[in-house]
Amino acid sequence: xxxxxxxxxxxxxxxxxxxxxxxxxxxxxxxxxxxxxxxxxxxxxxxxxxxxxxxxxxxxxxxxxxxxxxxxxxxxxxxxxxxxxxxxxxxxxxxxxxxxxxxxxxxxxxxxxxxxxxxxxxxxxxxxxxxxxxxxxxxxxxxxxxxxxxxxxxxxxxxxxxxxxxxxxxxxxxxxxxxxxxxxxxx
Amino acid sequence: xxxxxxxxxxxxxxxxxxxxxxxxxxxxxxxxxxxxxxxxxxxxxxxxxxxxxxxxxxxxxxxxxxxxxxxxxxxxxxxxxxxx
Numbered sequence: 001x002x003x004x005x006x007x008x009x010x011x012x013x014x015x016x017x018x019x020x021x022x023x024x025x026x027x028x029x030x031x032x033x034x035x036x037x038x039x040x041x042x043x044x045x046x047x048x049x050x051x052x053x054x055x056x057x058x059x060x061x062x063x064x065x066x067x068x069x070x071x072x073x074x075x076x077x078x079x080x081x082x083x084x085x086x087x088x089x090x091x092x093x094x095x096x097x098x099x100x101x102x103x104x105x106x107x108x109x110x111x112x113x114x115x116x117x118x119x120x121x122x123x124x125x126x127x128x129x130x131x132x133x134x135x136x137x138x139x140x141x142x143x144x145x146x147x148x149x150x151x152x153x154x155x156x157x158x159x160x161x162x163x164x165x166x167x168x169x170x171x172x173x174x175x176x177x178x179x180x181x182x183x184x185x186x187x
Numbered sequence: 188x189x190x191x192x193x194x195x196x197x198x199x200x201x202x203x204x205x206x207x208x209x210x211x212x213x214x215x216x217x218x219x220x221x222x223x224x225x226x227x228x229x230x231x232x233x234x235x236x237x238x239x240x241x242x243x244x245x246x247x248x249x250x251x252x253x254x255x256x257x258x259x260x261x262x263x264x265x266x267x268x269x270x271x
Contacts, residue, residue, distance in 0.1 A: 015259070041256060044259070090245050110271045119204075120204075164263075167269070
């Protein structure tokens, strides 16, 4: 059974669209919300054509944040910018965090500012944030991507890195691989 | 958790973030195609270098005066990895 709801920011989509197995995203999530502010930022052909196709199929849903969402997102941007140890976030990521919290949706992001905000701000501690690393981990554990042995697991993550020119932090990658091996009882 | 434990936890977390930032910066520097970067027009070159140092794609886009998705393509061409 697929997970119910996710909301994606720009940084996630413009990487994920380059992945050879990008279609698995819509097998994992029933609906992926794309805020208007995020859609407006997607300009390269590969990303916009993929997103448009998913919107047409109903796998992605164009989302208009409410005035209250926008106000809360603006407040969040200001709060984060007042903390010198945090990476700044802009309105599109802040909208994803606020709406993700309100709708209990998993926030898909490759934005370090958004990631650090959920790690450090108490009011965002209940927001679930996934990078491609967590999406791939889930896909393998759910057997949306089939693997038989450790090498297959490693290859899945490597393929993503090669396709997107994205590098997973080595310690996080090791944790993800070990988690998959343990869950699937692989050798 | 006592107040002192909370402070220790926060201090540890901030140190972890600082170490990660340094590790990621080194990776971006190592993989970057510096020949490609040096051949770019001034705004693009400055933006790519800013991104290598900070990993902040939004501020880098403002420097380059291009959209985030176009800048992401440019990062691929310059072989600068995104690491989060």
